Amino acid sequence: MSQGLIDTIKVQLYDLNDDMKAALSELNQNKQLVINGPDSQLIKRGFDISYYQGQKQAIDTITSLVEQIDVEAAFIQRYTTFVQEETQLYEKYLSKFNNMDIPTQDFNDFIAQYYKLKGTQSILTVLDTTMNEHH
Numbered sequence: 001m002s003q004g005l006i007d008t009i010k011v012q013l014y015d016l017n018d019d020m021k022a023a024l025s026e027l028n029q030n031k032q033l034v035i036n037g038p039d040s041q042l043i044k045r046g047f048d049i050s051y052y053q054g055q056k057q058a059i060d061t062i063t064s065l066v067e068q069i070d071v072e073a074a075f076i077q078r079y080t081t082f083v084q085e086e087t088q089l090y091e092k093y094l095s096k097f098n099n100m101d102i103p104t105q106d107f108n109d110f111i112a113q114y115y116k117l118k119g120t121q122s123i124l125t126v127l128d129t130t131m132n133e134h135h
Contacts (some may be wrong), residue, residue: 005072005134012130013063016123020055027052050112054119058086062127079131083124090117 027048035042061082069075093114104110 005131006066006070006075008130008134009062009075009127010066012127013059013066016055016126017059017063020052020059023048024052046112047115050115051119051122054116054121055123056119057116058120058123062123076131079127083128086117086120086124090121093117 027045031045062079065075065078065082069078093110096110097114
């Protein structure tokens, strides 16, 4: 049994989690500037928060997989299923977003979910690179 990939993913997850926490810390430090600034900055802050929530969700889910599964082949299978499900959901939201002419009543929820999924995709892109390098 090779632990190379799983160990590499664990280290990468720690690094990604640290990066996300640093970005959230910076976002919180600038909170007062944003609240007193233009509306567009406040809206961007909301997008950023949703994006980081998506990153955290992806990191937590994959960390849970790594902790539960110590066999590389089983991890790859579960990880691949997670990636496929998240990618399909992201593509669905991306398509709906691209085809939206007039914002709907639930636009706030929709855009928050879109940015959350976008954050998840950013984590999956980084981890997919590692997965591809090991196979």
